[in-house]
Amino acid sequence: MNSLKEVPVSPVVEADGALQFLDNLAAKHDEVMSYQSDYGRVFFVNHPDDVKSVIGSANYVRTPLLSISLGQGLITSDGAYWHNQRRLAQPMFHAHCMPGFATVVANYMGALLSDWEDSRLCDMPFDIAVQMRYVTMQVIMKAMFSIDLDLKTAEEWDTVFQVVISDTSPFALALFNQPATVSPTRNKVLKQSLGAVNDIVYKLIADRKKLKDQPRDLLTLLVNGEYKKQEEPLTDLQIRDEVITMLFAGHETTAIAISWTLHLLGKHPDAMQRVVAEIDHELKGEIPSYQDLPRLSELKKVFEESMRLYPPVWVLTRQAKEEDEIAGYRIPAKALVIVSPYTTQRHPDFWNEPTRFDPERFSDEQSAGRHRTAYIPFLSGRHQCLGKPFALMEGQLMLAMLLQRYSIAPVAGFSVTPDPCATLRLKNGMMVTATKRGADAAQ
Numbered sequence: 001m002n003s004l005k006e007v008p009v010s011p012v013v014e015a016d017g018a019l020q021f022l023d024n025l026a027a028k029h030d031e032v033m034s035y036q037s038d039y040g041r042v043f044f045v046n047h048p049d050d051v052k053s054v055i056g057s058a059n060y061v062r063t064p065l066l067s068i069s070l071g072q073g074l075i076t077s078d079g080a081y082w083h084n085q086r087r088l089a090q091p092m093f094h095a096h097c098m099p100g101f102a103t104v105v106a107n108y109m110g111a112l113l114s115d116w117e118d119s120r121l122c123d124m125p126f127d128i129a130v131q132m133r134y135v136t137m138q139v140i141m142k143a144m145f146s147i148d149l150d151l152k153t154a155e156e157w158d159t160v161f162q163v164v165i166s167d168t169s170p171f172a173l174a175l176f177n178q179p180a181t182v183s184p185t186r187n188k189v190l191k192q193s194l195g196a197v198n199d200i201v202y203k204l205i206a207d208r209k210k211l212k213d214q215p216r217d218l219l220t221l222l223v224n225g226e227y228k229k230q231e232e233p234l235t236d237l238q239i240r241d242e243v244i245t246m247l248f249a250g251h252e253t254t255a256i257a258i259s260w261t262l263h264l265l266g267k268h269p270d271a272m273q274r275v276v277a278e279i280d281h282e283l284k285g286e287i288p289s290y291q292d293l294p295r296l297s298e299l300k301k302v303f304e305e306s307m308r309l310y311p312p313v314w315v316l317t318r319q320a321k322e323e324d325e326i327a328g329y330r331i332p333a334k335a336l337v338i339v340s341p342y343t344t345q346r347h348p349d350f351w352n353e354p355t356r357f358d359p360e361r362f363s364d365e366q367s368a369g370r371h372r373t374a375y376i377p378f379l380s381g382r383h384q385c386l387g388k389p390f391a392l393m394e395g396q397l398m399l400a401m402l403l404q405r406y407s408i409a410p411v412a413g414f415s416v417t418p419d420p421c422a423t424l425r426l427k428n429g430m431m432v433t434a435t436k437r438g439a440d441a442a443q
């Protein structure tokens with residue numbers, strides 16, 4: 001590989017946050033870029049062809065950046081171990097499971113929407129982003145672990161989870177030359193919250209092991225290690241890592257996608273009107289089921305466009321096992337490589353007026369022939385999100401039920417800004433008012 005070009009090291013430009021940092025680098029969009037970070041030299045690829053070279057190759061393996069909280073689960077592992085774990089979890093995500101999961105979503109979402117009336121929450125401005133997280137927490141607990149969480153417990157669990165994820169993020173943000181605000185006090189809080197999460201999860205595991213009639217769910221698959229009968233069962237630590245990974249992967253991401261969608265709909269009343277008209281016309285006031293979703297095409301386009309502009313997983317890190325070549329450049333062995341769905345999905349060669357909200361980009365006509373790695377909210381290749389069909393179903397169903405029953409309006413003067421942590425959160429949440437719609441809408 002001697003004839004390969006060396007990637008020049010970009011000077012570090014002061015940037016207001018990690019997104020702007022990457023945006024600035026991506027402005028040189030057709031090159032493989034490199035810069036110095038607290039973790040050493042980082043390589044950043046942005047062109048869809050180069051992204052494909054990374055995410056499509058077994059040479060680029062996951063880094064342990066989130067392992068401090070998640071351990072070695074499906075999202076942080078790679079190689080043979082990851083492959084086994086993926087095979088183990090796969091049966092939970094077969095297409096035939098989705099209608100049943102949709103009923104779980106509809107039940108919890110319906111209960112939350114009724115609770116808004118009973119608790120009179122909808123009489124005043126409230127943060128809808130946290131409310132969405134409570135439902136996705138309830139849904140993932142029921143769908144994967146057969147646990148019925150009431151709203152209050154979902155709220156408590158969400159609080160400790162938020163601390164764990166927030167306080168893990170600075171370790172990752174240092175990669176983008178953002179100041180790591182890790183103080184001894186925060187470390188103590190992180191330790192306590194991790195302890196609380198571990199208590200919850202180890203109790204779940206112990207309870208399941210004692211249970212005679214075990215439900216057919218992910219926890220049972222993990223506890224019994226059914227995929228490789230001849231080998232050792234998983235240890236409690238291995239099960240803990242997978243449970244926490246699934247809670248993290250399956251709860252915050254979808255809730256964030258819904259919140260960004262509501263934000264964009266709030267800013268684009270024409271799109272909101274089209275989506276609501278479609279919901280009313282297609283559902284006729286009935287609670288939606290999995291089978292109804294294909295008819296809600298306006299909603300689907302809006303949801304997809306929202307994940308283009310604000311992908312919940314906005315960055316991925318990988319490490320090169322061996323020296324490699326990308327676009328004629330040398331990628332050294334052990335190099336840290338990053339890919340950002342946020343910047344690639346705004347690449348001006350692939351997206352016309354990339355910062356404009358335009359759901360029509362996802363019409364069949366406009367989607368035809370699109371570069372497969374120009375749009376990667378769920379990634380693609382071997383590490384493609386295992387929960388993709390689940391998340392698409394859940395996001396659309398929750399939005400449909402919400403907009404069927406309530407008019408959602410952003411609170412005047414409240415500004416929404418992205419907060420790139422382990423996921424692309426909304427800084428300070430999203431304050432809205434919710435007004436109950438007329439009888440023609442839904443019950």
Ligand code: HEM
Pocket residue numbers: 074075086140246249250251253254257311312313316317376377378379382383384385386387388390391395
């Ligand atoms: C809108 C919501 C979601 C988005 C945008 C999203 C995105 C992603 C992305 C980008 C990855 C790849 C991470 C990497 O390779 O470093 C991933 C992996 C994963 N996601 Fe999701 N996800 C979402 C929802 C879900 C849900 C609801 C579940 C579970 C029910 C889930 C389970 C997983 C799992 C298990 C992996 C690891 C896949 C593997 O490497 O085998 N995700 N997700």
